[in-house]
Amino acid sequence: xxxxxxxxxxxxxxxxxxxxxxxxxxxxxxxxxxxxxxxxxxxxxxxxxxxxxxxxxxxxxxxxxxxxxxxxxxxxxxxxxxxxxxxxxxxxxxxxxxxxxxxxxxxxxxxxxxxxxxxxxxxxxxxxxxxxxxxxxxxxxxxxxxxxxxxxxxxxxxxxxxxxxxxxxxxxxxxxxxxxxxxxxxxxxxxxxxxxxxxxxxxxxxxxxxxxxxxxxxxxxxxxxxxxxxxxxxxxxxxxxxxxxxxxxxxxxxxxxxxxxxxxxxxxxxxxxxxxxxxxxxxxxxxxxxxxxxxxxxxxxxxxxxxxxxxxxxxxxxxxxxxxxxxxxxxxxxxxxxxxxxxxxxxxxxxxxxxxxxxxxxxxxxxxxxxxxxxxx
Amino acid sequence: xxxxxxxxxxxxxxxxxxxxxxxxxxxxxxxxxxxxxxxxxxxxxxxxxxxxxxxxxxxxxxxxxxxxxxxxxxxxxxxxxxxxxxxxxxxxxxxxxxxxxxxxxxxxxxxxxxxxxxxxxxxxxxxxxxxxxxxxxxxxxxxxxxxxxxxxxxxxxxxxxxxxxxxxxxxxxxxxxxxxxxxxxxxxxxxxxxxxxxxxxxxxxxxxxxxxxxxxxxxxxxxxxxxxxxxxxxxxxxxxxxxxxxxxxxxxxxxxxxxxxxxxxxxxxxxxxxxxxxxxxxxxxxxxxxxxxxxxxxxx
Numbered sequence: 001x002x003x004x005x006x007x008x009x010x011x012x013x014x015x016x017x018x019x020x021x022x023x024x025x026x027x028x029x030x031x032x033x034x035x036x037x038x039x040x041x042x043x044x045x046x047x048x049x050x051x052x053x054x055x056x057x058x059x060x061x062x063x064x065x066x067x068x069x070x071x072x073x074x075x076x077x078x079x080x081x082x083x084x085x086x087x088x089x090x091x092x093x094x095x096x097x098x099x100x101x102x103x104x105x106x107x108x109x110x111x112x113x114x115x116x117x118x119x120x121x122x123x124x125x126x127x128x129x130x131x132x133x134x135x136x137x138x139x140x141x142x143x144x145x146x147x148x149x150x151x152x153x154x155x156x157x158x159x160x161x162x163x164x165x166x167x168x169x170x171x172x173x174x175x176x177x178x179x180x181x182x183x184x185x186x187x188x189x190x191x192x193x194x195x196x197x198x199x200x201x202x203x204x205x206x207x208x209x210x211x212x213x214x215x216x217x218x219x220x221x222x223x224x225x226x227x228x229x230x231x232x233x234x235x236x237x238x239x240x241x242x243x244x245x246x247x248x249x250x251x252x253x254x255x256x257x258x259x260x261x262x263x264x265x266x267x268x269x270x271x272x273x274x275x276x277x278x279x280x281x282x283x284x285x286x287x288x289x290x291x292x293x294x295x296x297x298x299x300x301x302x303x304x305x306x307x308x309x310x311x312x313x314x315x316x317x318x319x320x321x322x323x324x325x326x327x328x329x330x331x332x333x334x335x336x337x338x339x340x341x342x343x344x345x346x347x348x349x350x351x352x353x354x355x356x357x358x359x360x361x362x363x364x365x366x367x368x369x370x371x372x373x374x375x376x377x
Numbered sequence: 378x379x380x381x382x383x384x385x386x387x388x389x390x391x392x393x394x395x396x397x398x399x400x401x402x403x404x405x406x407x408x409x410x411x412x413x414x415x416x417x418x419x420x421x422x423x424x425x426x427x428x429x430x431x432x433x434x435x436x437x438x439x440x441x442x443x444x445x446x447x448x449x450x451x452x453x454x455x456x457x458x459x460x461x462x463x464x465x466x467x468x469x470x471x472x473x474x475x476x477x478x479x480x481x482x483x484x485x486x487x488x489x490x491x492x493x494x495x496x497x498x499x500x501x502x503x504x505x506x507x508x509x510x511x512x513x514x515x516x517x518x519x520x521x522x523x524x525x526x527x528x529x530x531x532x533x534x535x536x537x538x539x540x541x542x543x544x545x546x547x548x549x550x551x552x553x554x555x556x557x558x559x560x561x562x563x564x565x566x567x568x569x570x571x572x573x574x575x576x577x578x579x580x581x582x583x584x585x586x587x588x589x590x591x592x593x594x595x596x597x598x599x600x601x602x603x604x605x606x607x608x609x610x611x612x613x614x615x616x617x618x619x620x621x622x623x624x625x626x627x628x629x630x631x632x633x634x635x636x637x638x639x640x641x642x643x644x645x646x647x648x649x650x651x652x653x654x655x656x657x658x659x660x661x662x663x664x665x666x667x668x669x670x671x672x673x674x675x676x677x
Contacts, residue, residue, distance in 0.1 A: 028460055049646035054459040054639065058452065059485035066445065066452025066482075067459070073443060074423070074460030096446050216441035216457065217464055219420050223387075223436060225444035234390065234436060235444075 012181040013151050013173055014039035014081075017107055018047065020155035021079050024195055026105075027053035028076035030067035032060055032086060035119045036175040037109035040081040061086035065093035065106070072097075072104045073224060075198065075215045077159055081107035084117060087126055087133070094168055095134030096226045098249065101166035101209050103198075105158045108170060109178040112358045121358025122175035124279055125331035130170045131308050137246050139253035141260060142170045142308035144278040146177060148184040153192055154262075154305060160193035161260065163201045165253055166209045172307065174330065176280045176360055208252045210245050257309040267293065268300035273373055274322045276315070276339055278304040280360055281328040281353075287363035292370045299370050304335075315342040324373045328353035328361045349373060385409040385419070390437050395430060398592025400551035400577030404498050405434050407554050408469070411561040423466045425454040427479060430505045430579075431471040431498040448478030451486045454493050462636040466492075467565070472499045473511040476532050480512070487541035487570050491635035494564045494571045497534055500579035508582030515619075519586040538572045539627045545571035546627040551578060552600030556623070563625060569634050576603070576621065 011019065018040050021029075029048055031041040041057065048055040054071065058064040061082055068078040082090060087108045097104055110126050112118025126133075130142045141161050145154035155171060162169040189195070198215065206213050211233040214220040227235040228242040236242065253260070264282070267289060268274060275285040282303040292299045302318055304311060319325060319339070325348055327336040336352045343350070353369050355361050386409075395401050412422065422440040426432035428447035435442035445453045450468045458466045475483050475497050486493065502520060503509040510520035510527045513534065517526045539546050545567040549557040557575060564571035578584065578595040589595040604612065606624035 028456065030456055046646075049639075049643040050650050052643060052647065056455065056459055056639075058455070059481055062449060063452040063455075063482055063485070066449040067456030069445075070425070070443070070453035070456025070458075071460040072456075073453075074457045074464070076456075076460040078456070078460075092446055093449065216423050216443075217420060217461055221419065221439050221441060223442045223444070225436070226446060227444065 008183055008185050010181060010183045011148065012039065012179055013148065013177040014109065014179070015043050016148055016151045017081070017155050017171065017173075018043035020152040021105070021159070022047060022051060023192075024077065024156040024159035025197070026077045026079045026159065027051070028068065028071040028078040029053075029055045029080065030058055030064040030071065030078065031080050032058055032064045032082070034061070034083045034086045036111055036178050037081040037083045037086075037107065039178070040107060040109075044079075061089035062093060065090040068104050069093060069097050069100070069102050072102045073216050075217070077163075077198075078104045079107070080104070081109065083109050083111045083119075084113045084126055085115070087129060091129070091133040095136060095138070097168040098134065098138045098140065099136075099226050100224045101211055102168070102224075103162040103166055104168050105155075105162055106168055106170045108172050110172060110174040112356070118358040120175065122280060122360065123330045123356065123358065124172075124174055124281075125334065125356070127172060127278070127307055127331070127334050130172055137250060139250045140170060140308050141165060141167060141253060141306070142172055143305060144172050144307045145305055146279055146282045146303065148182045149187060150305065151177065152184070153187050156195065157193035160195070163196070163198060164205045164208065165256070166205065167253065172279070174280055210248045254309055257311070260306055260309060261311045261314065262305040263311060263314065264301070264303040264305065266301040266303075268302060268318070268321075271298050271300035271321070272323045272377065273297065273299040273326065273370060274302050274318055274324075275299065275326045275328065275366060275370070276302045276304075276318070276335065277328050278307055278335060281330065281366075284361050284363045284366055285328060288366035288370060291363065291367055297370060297374050310338050310342065312342045315339055316344065316346075319343040319346050319348045322348070323377055324349035324351065326351045326353060326366065326369050326373060328366050328369075330355055330361065332356065349376070380410060380413070382409070385413065385438055387437055387439050393437055394433055396581045398578070398580060399430070400500065400575070400596065401431055401434065401498055403551040403554050404469070404496060404557070404575050404577065405437065407558040407561050408467070408496060409438060410558050411565055414558075414562050415565050417465055417565070421463070421465050423454070423457045423461075423464050425450045425457065425466065425468045427470050427474040429471040429474045429503070431469055432474060434469050448474055449482065450474070451479060451482040451493070451495065455486065455489075455491055458491055458493055458636060459639070462492075462640070465565070467494045467496070469496045469498065471504070472497060472501060472513040472534070473503045476512040476534060476537070483538065484541040487538050487543040487572070489635040490542060490544055490569045490632050492568055492570070494561075494567075494573070496561065496564075497572065497574045498577045499534060499574055500577040500583060501531075502579050502583035504579045504582045508586060514583075518583070521582070521586075534574045535572070535626050542570070542632070543572045543627070544569035544629045544632050545625070547572070547625045548574045548576070548621065548623050550576040550599050550603050550623065552596050552603070560625065567628070569632060
């Protein structure tokens, strides 16, 4: 650990994820080198052997995801990290983790795409892939922290949620967050989600597991399969059982959406314009809002820390409360589309600030959008 | 004493999905008998598979069983073994599963020499998907996707895994279960990555298209092409055509096993942390006390 003094540290985002994972009890990392996520693997290759955990660099991205699931079934709290192309390759096995209800955490440090795209530059264009990248109906939990303390606490929470809901949890940051080094105070235990062994979750989350809850080597001789299966874990094609199992996969997460939801709201009480964002553009949004407020414009920020399941009810209420919504994002309108869906044809002005060139969205661009919207109100 | 199959099987999962006369049953039988002969406790076994006919095997045996994605069984098995090095991890895969879609994982598992046993049931065809040619389908054979005869050359899976670094490689066939059991038992007892290739029959998809539609005739044909290793090198190249050597083809004990190497590295890393902590503590104790008289706290 570098620069740890009196609880304050000076770490880059990727380093924060690695250290927070260890704090959460992560004892297995399986990965494959890919920019801009590689520092997570490098840091854990140093740290996991020190704490008796296992680190393995696999032969490819698919293998890394497979190893993570295998380790999790062996009782480990397992993590992998990747970026766009690797995230694409991992999708089938992410679906396997969903289907087999295997707790694990996947980090995507987003870079520009499609294909090889912009390996060293940020984007937010994989956020729909996090939701729908693997085939088949399912739900997913996807966290989008921004500030260092959030990256830390949300990484710890990702492990908790994966154990609680028996599901892969995806942390979506971007190249800016992964590579920005900042000073912050490491949260205390009371500021973090529960850090518990898997046995604790058997008491608190057994209802979220369709198949038998247990891991391997616990005397239960369980069977795990990616085939549609009965509650005993064995393959079935019985339509009513398959239907019920898929409803379970979706409902265990969607029904608890309010418990999983986390947003940051800033100056929204009297706002007539809301800037809705996630990840890096949230910083530019705050700066733009502070400047606009100085000019007397009633504008606030709504930033999602849980992108999936989407906070539909909260966003709908927000849309009701304001006259216009501005959505800055480093893609061509993925969040804007979700806001539109949540708004359900309500009469609200919806404006996108979209930038895909691999450079961050500047506060001025958002301020310009605020001023233009304000003129039209 | 008769072997107690009921202890090792999940009778409630029967009947199995394999065609009557399929060789996979013989392989599975040899495997559980070998596990029993090794004295393995069922709870210590992680039995992993991918996708295909062979990969349905874990569903029928009573232990910790994992039916994964196509080609990826060895990756799941690697994570499982790393998370619990004391467990006995065994993978069963077909020729398509292990050598085509899983080919990369196959060579890298060999290279690491991780203590996992891989049983490859090689029936030279994709059975479950309907008889498409695989990386071991002989050149000239017919398949659902080779109606004019297969133009692809095939892999020799034993030579491939020996070259990639596996430390125990053996080949048997479903025509001789007793011999097969001996090979598998040797693999299970071997410390390191072990491979047993089992030449097997798919009369339904391979035999039907290649003049061997009868299961027992096809098994007899497969058995007739097997040559004991001691005799193999006496054959000319022409005589070797269409035949294959059986037995333990490769066994070395001088390469470190992966989990043990990791354990040693981890012990070393932990010792370095302890050493660093001790040095810091020593340096702290050597420092002169700088606390001012009165002992008030200095604000920073």
